[in-house]
């Protein structure tokens with residue numbers, strides 16, 4: 001085993017003769033940001049759920065830090081597309097709940113300081129005592145991100161966390177996430193449908209193909225290609241499209257999605 005996260009020959013079949021995907025292997029190093037892109041139904045969420053310990057694979061194994069993933073753990077923070085906040089709790093209480101699960105004996109003063117630090121990190125200090133119903137979609141998603149970071153997980157798993165946001169809010173939160181990830185050197189696995197988002201955030205982009213009927217029968221989906229992002233890590237959203245190599249990278253991924261992702 002080499003990577004901090006190691007996925008070996010993972011497969012998932014709801015129907016034995018038609019696995020959604022098969023033989024998916026990849027590794028993620030500590031501090032690396034990896035995005036996965038593929039058409040709807042190829043199995044991205046299933047893979048993320050297996051990594052989160054919320055689902056089991058039909059074949060293969062996933063290891064984090066040398067141990068097989070066998071169930072949910074506070075060592076992994078998960079952010080879903082829907083914010084999944086508890087509506088009856090304030091921002092502070094939502095995050096506090098997670099922090100207390102991780103460190104049940106943390107003294108009250110430390111708990112307050114810890115929660116406030118992560119709320120401030122996503123720019124939500126003025127809204128700390130508001131309930132989710134009083135927040136915009138972008139703010140709720142920020143709370144989800146703060147909550148995931150607040151348990152200081154060894155790995156962050158993000159399932160299209162910005163999918164439901166408008167373009168402007170999405171851009172702002174992408175920038176915030178990038179800043180926090182760089183600062184904390186967090187290891188991240190993220191699903192996105194947005195090619196530019198992947199190019200902005202990811203060190204490597206995993207391209208996944210869908211299962212399809214071929215001339216010789218059904219071919220399961222799988223990992224078609226791993227694209228290394230060669231753009232400088234200091235890239236920002238504003239200058240992304242001015243960088244040498246950006247269009248080549250973008251065209252390569254878009255070509256994959258248009259021509260290869262649905263039959264390999």
Ligand SMILES: Nc1ncnc2c1ncn2[C@@H]1O[C@H](COP(=O)(O)OP(=O)(O)OP(=O)(O)O)[C@@H](O)[C@H]1O
Nearest residue numbers: 014020038039040041042043044045046047191193
């Ligand atoms: N419980 C289930 N029973 C049967 N089939 C399922 C079940 N859950 C998922 N699937 C199927 O498995 C496939 C992969 O689903 P998954 O949600 O992982 O795809 P995805 O790539 O994340 O899609 P999207 O981008 O639309 O979220 C889909 O074809 C889906 O219909």
